[in-house]
Amino acid sequence: MKIYRNYCLKKHNTFNVDAIASIFAEYTTDDEIIEYIRTNEGKFKQVKHLIVGEGSNLLFTGDFYGMVLHPLTKYISVQSEDNDFCLIEAAAGVIWDDFVGWTSSHMAFGLENLSLIPGTVGASAVQNVGAYGVEAGDYIHSVKYIDLHSGELISLSSEQCKFSYRNSIFKNELKNNFLILSVTYKLSRKPVINIEYADLRNCFGERSDVSPREIREAVINIRNNKLPDPEVTGNAGSFFKNPVIDKLKFNVLKERFSDLRFYELADGNYKLAAGWLIDKCGLKGFEHNGAAVHDKQALVLINKSGNATGKDITGLAYIVREKVKEKFDVCLEPEVIFI
Ligand SMILES: Cc1cc2nc3c(=O)[nH]c(=O)nc-3n(C[C@H](O)[C@H](O)[C@H](O)COP(=O)(O)OP(=O)(O)OC[C@H]3O[C@@H](n4cnc5c(N)ncnc54)[C@H](O)[C@@H]3O)c2cc1C
Structure with a gap:
């Protein structure tokens, strides 16, 4: 685990605001962070802490006097599959749109409408990200996290995550107590076509033969035209x-x-x-x-x-x-x- 002191967070929030974290710790494997949490049992009860993915939903209103944990874990693995569905586990640190692109090109469908949302796979479950008529929670099978206080590894089913509009158990009952290690998505082997949303309807008109790849491309186009790029603004x-x-x-x-x-x-x-x-x-x-x-x-x-x-x-x-x-x-x- 790499630990930095008085670390500038400007590149770790998409508002690009200046803020300093007293401690910034980044890790590349689950084992690293699990060991750190278990050997520092009780620490997170005393030390203010924050997990930062891409910082694309955060606004730092001042310096952060505590410890920032930043996942750089990158695995994606197929847990099981049959003719209809597949379960795909992705590490919390995987960039969300890389994951959507990966699933779509590996014949695992459902997430195309969520293309190009900034952020990480870990945050997709916290936020229940959504766009163009689809929410991450519609496809989440389970979420694996470590309890920051006890060091225990826990897996929650989609139902237990209590997903609702931009909300989940992670923003409520579990707030400040958890660090997500991975999220497992249950995706369809057959194309899932959801183009009811007005912007997508306008793109495809009355066509009934739209492919998941076309949906992903259309969503990327719409988003690029509609939303300011955080790299620029x-x-x-x-x-x-x-x-x-x-x-x-x-x-x-x-x-x-x-x-x-x-x-x-x-x-x-x-x-x-x-x-x-x-x-x-x-x-x-x-x-x-x-x-x-x-x-x-x-x-x-x-x-x-x-x-x-x-x-x-x-x-x-x-x-x-x-x-x-x-x-x-x-x-x-x-x-x-x-x-
Ligand atoms: C241009 C733009 C467009 C956007 N469009 C959409 C959109 O269409 N739909 C939508 O839903 N959102 C949208 N967002 C918001 C944002 O992309 C999502 O909220 C995203 O899920 C945040 O991911 P992140 O990794 O940046 O999380 P962060 O902003 O770093 O963190 C968000 C929250 O998740 C927690 N968190 C992050 N990772 C972990 C982890 N591993 N374990 C525990 N907690 C964790 C953080 O502590 C924090 O509470 C947009 C943002 C931008 C900049």
């Missing part, structure tokens, strides 16, 4: 979650805003498009201390100057939340994790 994708409101509130809003963007949920509630709400407040392109609302995609906050701090971006997020609350009486909840 710091950002963490959607900054806020799409808010869910009840029917009563929905009726009031629909009355006031006939062009309201929404999606009716199976439980009778309504999910609103957070980006539309922000746009309607006239905030596209709005700037605050070097941070800005992206001028094409209002749901994305960017480090426009390249020198905005975590506090500047937090300040901008606060303004956006207040404006949306004022105009729509709807509270936006951040998807990005503040550190």
Whole structure:
């Protein structure tokens, strides 16, 4: 395990903000980190700690006075297969889109709609990443983690992970207690074609012979055109979650805003498009201390100057939340994790 002190995290968060971690530890094998955790039993109860994959959903609001653990584990292995399904285990440190590309080219289908989401396989389970009508949790078979306090290895089934919209047991009951070692996906041997989402429908029209490879290519194209590249402009994708409101509130809003963007949920509630709400407040392109609302995609906050701090971006997020609350009486909840 490589351990660095007073380590700069600028290259480890896609907002590209400057922050220093007191200790930064990276490891390349599961055995290394398991041994470290077991020989330092009790340490993580006392020392503040954070696991950082690609840092594509994190906002550092200041320096991190604790230990950052950074997985660089890279294995992908087929656990079992038959004519219909295969179980594929991937290490937490594998780059998510490398994994999606690998599965698709090894005749293991289902993840194509999740192409090009930044981040690692480990975080895919924490975040239950989702895009274009598919969520990681739809295909996760099990998640293997180590309990940071007891050193015990534990495997959770998909059901036990309690996946919901950008949420899982890892963000709730298990928060701060675990480090994911690997995630096993159950994928289909037969192509899974899900092109119901409007952007994909527009690409393929009425075609019924679309291949998984074409879906992956289309998703990559759409994302490249729609979202700012963090290598060029710091950002963490959607900054806020799409808010869910009840029917009563929905009726009031629909009355006031006939062009309201929404999606009716199976439980009778309504999910609103957070980006539309922000746009309607006239905030596209709005700037605050070097941070800005992206001028094409209002749901994305960017480090426009390249020198905005975590506090500047937090300040901008606060303004956006207040404006949306004022105009729509709807509270936006951040998807990005503040550190
Ligand atoms: C341009 C852009 C577009 C995006 N688009 C989407 C999208 O379409 N859909 C979507 O869902 N997300 C999207 N995101 C958000 C982001 O890609 C995901 O949340 C991703 O899963 C984060 O992965 P990461 O490795 O960077 O995790 P990090 O940001 O490093 O960490 C996220 C959380 O996971 C925890 N974590 C990470 N690895 C481990 C581990 N091994 N064990 C335990 N905990 C761990 C961290 O402690 C933290 O709590 C986008 C981000 C960007 C920058």
